Amino acid sequence: MELSFTKAGRSGLAVLGALLLLVGSLSAQETSEYFQANCASCHTIGGGPLTGPDLKNVEDRKDRDWLINFIVDPGAVIASGDAYAKKLLAEARNVPMPKVAGMTKDRARRLLDLIKAESKLERSKFAGLSLSDRPFTAEDVELGEALFSGATRMQSGAPACASCHTIAGQSGLGGGLLGPDLTDAYARLNGRKVLGAWLSSPATETMAPVFKVSPIHTDEILPLLAYMKEAAKKEGEAPGPGIEFLIFGVVGAVAALLLCDFVWRRRFTGVRGKLVRGQK
């Protein structure tokens, strides 16, 4: 009895150990995915700067404590007047690093471990998106527009850009108003490489959960970039509901009310009222 209990205890320990190992590797994988989802849209490891700086050997440039503080709450560090942080902000053309959802000191530590490990590799998997350098063609622009407006469905089933964003040159009532107008996005993010990285894994709180499930396919990024570059050239504002729309709305509403009035004209007429009026 006692023997079998000990045996059970031993095998239990072995299972526990295996589990711990598994959790360890799981956590490494999880950190890697976290980097891809939240950091890769602005940073590469050895792929050159995007919006933010290249993170290869970042710990050689600044000590770990400073980095952890910055990662956990970039806004606070920038606001504190830290000289290095200001310099980073200027380099990023005043696009501040956002406070990333779910970031903790522990996670930042694990991210730094990951960056350290990846920096040692010849070529990190986070070296950035390998987009073709070929010049945009007219077909690219056309396909991009279709993808943007939703006329052509994204391969992953991701929602069309126009459901949340508008852009100069969109027909009709323009795109959605949930996200910002993307007319100057190409210029703001300094073109092809950075915007392409952003599209590969959009990192804002609104977009991340959607595009994590159904990311934009690499083949679709180039046409979208082409379209957005083209759109940026267009003069004026993104289209929105104009005066015609207002007129259409008012006339339509009145027409609808009149129709209801006609269809249900015999409601509320009453019985007694008609008898009495009929007498006069």
Add this chain to the structure above:
Amino acid sequence: MDVRSQISMVFHLDKCIGCHTCSIACKNIWTDRKGSEYMWWNNVETKPGTGFPTRWEDQETYRGGWLKDENGKLKLRAMDKKRTLFNMFHNPSQPSIDDYYEPWTYKYDELFNAPEGDDQPTARPISMITGDYMDIKAGPNWDDDLSGSPVYAENDPNLESLTPEQREQLFAIERMVMFYFPRICNHCLNPSCVASCPSGALYKRGEDGIVLVDQNRCRAWRACISACPYKKTYYNWHTGKSEKCILCFPRLETGQAPACFHSCVGRIRYLGVLLYDADKLEEVANLPQDQLIQGQRDMILNPHDPEVIAAARKSGVHDSVIESAQKSPVYKFVKEWGIALPPHIEYRTLPMLFYVPPLLPVMSTHTDGLTQNTSEKLFHSIDEARVPMEFLASIFGAGDQSFLRTGLRKQMAIRMYRRAITVGDIEMKVAEQMLAESGCSKDEADAIYKMTALCTFDDRFVIPPMHREEALEMLKEPHEHKQEAGFGFRTGPKRGL
């Protein structure tokens, strides 16, 4: 045979003087609450007249009662799937508040607190719905005693069965005729209000057939409002629930006559139990229109028949209720004497309130510009009565005059017979001849005379013991219930689920 008991009523229209005491008695007990001011569970109408609500008998507008569809099956006139779908949020077939009337009171403050001045102060009418000043445009008995007859009386839907000459005569000066038509819920055997309710809030009490609205289950669909062809369910705009005549069941349960019965000045009202065969219900409600009255009469069973008594016991009717049914004045009026008729049985709801139609004899003759009150030809034949037979038949015979004529001839014969006895200016032989022609024995004539003219309280109201304790036993321990029960609601009826 599935024998059930039903508390039924007879109103004797020749006795009604149109005093509205019944309406007031009912109003004071039941409908003086907020939201129910406009309701008259009991009302008295003048016929010809449009009644309350206006033209309630016009089922083209209000869509009450049952229809036979092309397959001969009964269906509600108010509800078919298409209509219901397109009118889900507003039922166009129900009366508006204007078709009832906007209830009002007077601002007596202005009268009592008026400053001294040269003018007589007045209390202006204010609406009991909005509280604003209002102009009174209609009331629940606006066409009382033929007032406003060019508007109201001439629009009585029952006049459609008359020829233009008859209509003209009906409204000719000095020939004008009217009678009163008091109405409460008929507590029908085939109630269309119950059938129409989407929430299943209406039900017919098993033990006595009283039709009630469960205030907790009512969801304000108001299907019953238009489905009831007699317009006797009302919507309480304050609680958001429908309400109707409850035949004063709390009074009945304590052995008292309903308030309107109790207070009736003319003693026109009779109440008693009828036993009927519920197995025949569907068959009878489906009969051709001219067989409905006979069909309904055949459904009502003889409470003295041993076979009926055995079947009644078998289906749980208490012995005391059977005993009560044997004494029921309603049974006598409807079955034994055959002089009480259901109102508008063509709506196929099988109403259980019966009317003894008015005889309205021409008391005076009008010749050469002289009105004479001689006793010669004191009673004319019923056809010479001023109210055209077609008009009465439209209300009490589904357009068919045969039952009406039989009843009226019998009543007329009894009058002659009593005249021969008490005044003696009519020969007894003539009176007896008339009785025989109308198929009425002397004993029956005496019985009808007694029940009509000399009836006591106990003759008129034979209220069965309700045995609430036994009805309760099925659900609860009676003593336990006694401790929990009280007056009214613990929480009043209100809108919402």
